[in-house]
Amino acid sequence: MTDSSSSTSDSLESLRQRIDQLDSDILALISERARCAQQVASVKLTEDPSAVFYRPEREARVLRRVMELNDGPLSNEEMARLFREIMSSCLALEQPVRVAYLGPEGTFTEQAALKHFGGSAVPVPTNAIDEVFREVEAGATHYGVVPVENSSEGIVSHTLDSFMASPSLKINGEVVLRIHHHLLVSERTRRDQISRIYSHSQSLAQCRKWLDAHYPHAERVAVSSNAEAARLVKSEWHSAAIAGDMAAKRYELERVAEKIEDQPDNSTRFLIIGTHDVPPSGDDKTSIVAAMRNQPGALHDLLEPFHRHGIDMTRLESRPSHNGAWSYVFFIDFKGHGDDERVKAALAEASERTADLKVLGSYPVGVL
Secondary structure, three states: OHHHHHHHHHHHHHHHHHHHHHHHHHHHHHHHHHHOOOOOOOOHHHOOOOEEEEEEEHHHHHHHHHHHHOOOOOOOHHHHHHHHHHHHHHHHHHHOOOOEEOOOOHHHHHHHHHHOOOOEEEEEEEHHHHHHHHHHHOOOOOEEEEEEEEEOOOOOOOHHHHHOOOOHHHHEEEEEEEOOEEEEEEEOOHHOOOOEEEEEHHHHHOOHHHHHHHHOEEEEEEEOOOHHHHHOOOOOEEEEEOOHHHHHOOOOOEEEEEEEOOOOOOOOEEEEEEEEOOOOOOOEEEEEEEEOOOOOOOOHHHHHHHHOOOOOOEEEEEEEOOOOOOOOOEEEEEEEOOHHHHHHHHHHHHHHOOOOEEEEEEEOOOOO
């Protein structure tokens, strides 16, 4: 062995030893953090047997701090994901978080739930969005995750209708998921004879142009979820499914084509619903629903206080009211927390100009 190769070998061995030592240090620190989490749980239970362990505002602040302190080479998002999993595992030592989501297993909603709560959460599938609300209201799960809007297809009306029918639930958080659709088949599929394609109605719409170009004569069948589409394909030789990575893995399907969505930046926003109010985190958003009287200028009157108090609105959607013809309710998102003085002032004025105004929740702006 030459002196040069010997020097390289010694350098590699030294680096490997350094990595081994860092791994040991990281392991010790994670274990110490986990023990602290257990102590936190003990203190909380001593003070209040019904204590809430998951604190959305606290976790948002921790993840933001991690991203602020990070100086690479890992990206801020990747570093935050690592800490998200550490926090999820530590929280499970205090109390495993049960999270209802729109099932079956393998949906984008399950993926969003795990992105927000981490891999140690206990996901609970339901058959419909309103069932997610019922599970949380009944206390069967701690939280729920529901889709609220897609960047290309717009609002998810079932979610807004469920908020209108739910008197007690609050929005506790949000998570945005980049949506990639794939055309999936099973080992039984005859690829040259595909005559039926299953998917959720929104996914079919998000892939309309690609389907027109590649499968113009195939029947497009809307089902309750992309995961259900993937499940159906397992038993049919002439069908395919449009679904994502989680469904492909869960149902052991093969990708015929990847990322077939018409819009490359396609994403869906999901809301976290719970039973508690969330204190300010420092970077928050508030959602409200307002029922308007049927009179000229009603919408202008509703929005004017927010403009005057300098509050930035991020979303405005309308839905027909179930309480009378030609009446509407408006769903509004804006920056700021309900405890902020200017938000309080704007809400007080707006409530005087509506038939009814309900704050759905103030919650941290999505970090991941």
